[in-house]
Amino acid sequence: MTVEVGLRERKKAATRAALSAAANRLAVELGVEHVTVEAIAAAADVSPRTFHNYFSSREEAIVASIVDWADRLTDELEKRPADEPMWDSLQRVFLDSVDESPDGHARLIRQLEMIKANPAVIASQLSALETMRRRFAETIAARTGTDASIDLYPHLIAGAAGHAVKTAMDLWALGQHDRPLRDLIAEAFTLVRAGLPQPDPSRS
Template sequence: MSDSVGLRERKKAATRAALSAAANRLAIEHGVDHVTVEAIAAAADVSPRTFHNYFSSREEAIVAGVVDWANALTDKLRDRPADEPIWDALLAVLLDSVDDRPEAKARWKAQSEMIMANPSVVASQLAALDGMRRRVAEVVAERTGTDPDRDLYPRLTGGSAAQALKAALDLWISGKTDRGIKELIVEAFELLRAGLPEPSQSR
């Protein structure tokens, strides 16, 4: 029984991933306004009805990859050694989850430009990122003995980590630095852990 359940879950995950990848690719290639649920379903070789079993809208499908990546990240965070300092654990899972290759940077850039050009997709992405912050806060609370519904620490930690990642990604894909995403994430975490000291004014 467990084997059959596991197989069904893997098939469902594969279908969801295929739909999300198709939605993202079509949105980048043709623009969100020219992408339909029917086109996404056809590209993933499923029916529009199957699409609606997984997503309520094309926008939700487009950003689903971010949601799934964030969910996998928090699962990895739960698997880190219990006695590992929380900021060390967060940094480790982030560095293990990002791709520093040029082709990955090109994909991030294309996706970011597509999202920013479409307010409806921006809203879906913001909702996805907020979900990521909540999930990270829950894991931080578990690891630190705090309560995400009552204490600031897990909320601040989750939000700060998510913002550090976003700031590093935004700078990386801007093309205005030749530094890699992992190097930028490490620096972002170092600055946070140091309390964001004001940069030196020396020139």
């Protein structure tokens, strides 16, 4: 029975991933306004009915990779040593997850452009990021002996870490400089951990 359940869950995860990948690819290639549930389902080789078993809208499917990314990062965070400082653990799992390849850079640019051009997708992205923050907060609470239902700490740490990474990725994607993404994320964490000290203009 355990083997059957495990196989069924893997098949469901594979179907969800295929639908998400198809939705994202079609949105980037065609524009969100030209993407239909039927087209996404066909690209993933499933029925529209199956699509609705996983997602309530095309926008939710398009940004589902953020939720899946959050799940993977949460799993990795839970595996970090219990005595490792929380910020060190967060920085490690985020740095290990980034794709700095030319293809990764180009893909991120296309995705950001697609998202910014579509208010409905922006709303779904914000919802996905909020889901990510809550999951991180619960894991941080377990690691730090706090209570995610009443304590600010795990939510503030999760929010600050997530926003630091998103800001670094946005700047990297814009191509305003040639610094590696990992360096930008590391600097973002350093600044946040230091309390965001105001830069000294004389050192510019």
